[in-house]
Amino acid sequence: xxxxxxxxxxxxxxxxxxxxxxxxxxxxxxxxxxxxxxxxxxxxxxxxxxxxxxxxxxxxxxxxxxxxxxxxxxxxxxxxxxxxxxxxxxxxxxxxxxxxxxxxxxxxxxxxxxxxxxxxxxxxxxxxxxxxxxxxxxxxxxxxxxxxxxxxxxxxxxxxxxxxxxxxxxxxx
Numbered sequence: 001x002x003x004x005x006x007x008x009x010x011x012x013x014x015x016x017x018x019x020x021x022x023x024x025x026x027x028x029x030x031x032x033x034x035x036x037x038x039x040x041x042x043x044x045x046x047x048x049x050x051x052x053x054x055x056x057x058x059x060x061x062x063x064x065x066x067x068x069x070x071x072x073x074x075x076x077x078x079x080x081x082x083x084x085x086x087x088x089x090x091x092x093x094x095x096x097x098x099x100x101x102x103x104x105x106x107x108x109x110x111x112x113x114x115x116x117x118x119x120x121x122x123x124x125x126x127x128x129x130x131x132x133x134x135x136x137x138x139x140x141x142x143x144x145x146x147x148x149x150x151x152x153x154x155x156x157x158x159x160x161x162x163x164x165x166x167x168x169x170x171x172x173x
Contacts, residue, residue: 085159
């Protein structure tokens with residue numbers, strides 16, 4: 001075969017011209033920009049588990065809780081009460097759904113009495129000596145946790161005072 005003529009197959013003709021190449025370049029740049037934003041947000045800790053703090057109207061009840069939580073990760077609640085009545089026990093009510101979804105298993109200090117009240121667990125603690133009281137709940141989210149948001153409230157009773165805060169937690173995969 002001496003000199004065979006070169007033949008070009010026009011398979012890409014009309015599909016990937018200069019105009020399409022510019023469009024593809026724009027989409028790649030947009031994708032890289034979005035990927036850079038996600039990486040930067042992750043490095044700053046904006047996409048991972050984080051805690052929130054909510055305080056009731058009187059400023060006497062503060063609950064620190066997980067705003068964003070991941071399946072299998074540690075979780076916990078910190079309930080702090082200021083100016084509780086000294087001679088009366090502190091009673092904390094936490095919904096059983098929140099205990100199950102957050103995987104709460106232990107608490108410090110231990111309650112004197114634990115009872116069930118409808119769909120909540122009622123925990124009675126000894127009267128605080130100085131009027132300030134705090135309890136730490138600890139646990140680990142179940143690995144097969146229900147994903148998405150859920151809201152719950154924590155209610156604290158000390159004598160005639162009843163303090164309530166509402167919270168919302170997002171469980172991520």
